[in-house]
Amino acid sequence: MPFTTDSRIQRLTTRPLSGFGWMLLAAGLLGLGGCSKQQTLQAIFQKSTPHQAYARQLKQAGLDTRPAGRAWLQAADQALRDSLVVTLPFAETGYLRPERPTATSYRYNVRAGEQIHVSLALGAGAAVRVFLDAFEVVPGQAAAPVASADTLAVDFRYRAEDDGQHLLRVQPELLAAGRYTLRVSREPSLSVFPVLGRTDAAVGSFWGAARDAGARQHEGIDIFAQRGTPAIAATDGFVTRTGETPIGGRVVWLADTKHGSHLYYAHLDKQLVSAGQQVRAGDTLGLVGNTGNARTTVPHLHFGIYRSGRGAVDPFPFVRRTDPAAALPNGPDQRGEFVRLRAATDLRPTPTADKKRPAPAIAKLPKQLPLLVVGQQGTSLRVQTPTGQEGYVPAQGVVRASGAPLRQLVLPTAVELLGQPFTAAPARGALAAQTPVSVLGQTEGYSLLRGPGGETGWVIL
Structure with missing residues (x-):
């Protein structure tokens, strides 16, 4: 979805003031004078999650009507409907894209009495806010929130009250960039095992x-x-x-x-x-x-x-031992890079392959399609297609697009590099005529080009 940087967005990406301080600043700088006194007081005293408070700030700033804010809100809602499926414990390294508002969600099974431990650590230099919200998922019902957090180093726990499925949504603030590591595991909710010296x-x-x-x-x-x-x-x-x-x-x-x-x-x-x-x-x-x-x-x-x-x-989930730490990927860090498939492959919602009951494919991916690596878990890569779909593919089934381009050529004329493969997408830069480029991938008549300085974008050749 095309969007342009807005000064109001830049103000929101710094950590906001709390309580009345933020509201007074917002009233002066973000034009909240149009809100009634009752609406403003409700916004101050209404108990909400950090994610809800940030969404409210977007709306108060008028950013919900602009492309970036609208895309952020839509991504939050979409993540509650389309989730990846993981097995606890799991650990995944991820990549935050500043140019495209996204939200990723993970669905996992829980037992009543388990304590769920969620930990998110940001990479060096990534001083951004990331919102984590856990929901209980019941078929035919709206997702019910059970726990929320946001900070520069998230580490929190919550107890599952019923057997079922939970969904964890991970969404950074607008314009956030950087790398992170997410871990989710199970612990006993009772603090002591009921027989001394036993497990x-x-x-x-x-x-x-x-x-x-x-x-x-x-x-x-x-x-x-x-x-x-x-x-x-x-x-x-x-x-x-x-x-x-x-x-x-x-x-x-x-x-x-x-x-x-x-x-x-x-x-x-x-x-x-x-x-x-x-x-x-x-x-x-x-x-x-x-x-x-x-x-x-x-x-x-x-x-x-x-x-x-x-x-x-069943008391066992209340006292079962803590999950062992899930191993992080030990292969090369490909987050933020474009890759292509060695052969046409299914995009799947889960990183683990169950040969007896494989998860339904999200989409069939052709081998010439460039995929952006946005996460790594075990032996799988979490990738994003040019249309924004996310899912997992085997790490051994891809090649780095920059290391094995489809072809190389010299541009006969100057071109604009688009952020996405469609006409209305915003331009991310331009390349002059006679510039040597590499074609990293293709889809729907568009080619993903990489210039000599690392410039990357979509064009119709």
């Missing part, structure tokens, strides 16, 4: 396993440990109940008031707390045993979680 490797019986010859299902996990091993509080809370039952034996109930749930410790050899007692994460609640209907088994802790209004839920 999820000690879980030997999982949620849903058959009990009593199939008459009921296991509503928890069994963590095996020696008799007398401390069973400890997995979070801060208070003891609501202790006692002894035929099935659970000696039990302790711990209320997690922060999240509206109750943690259930069963088959204890001894209880070391009493009802009403406040505890901190890591405090000992009792000792592992095999009381109740576990008397014929080896000692273990039955650990369950019951959420208000929902009943029992």
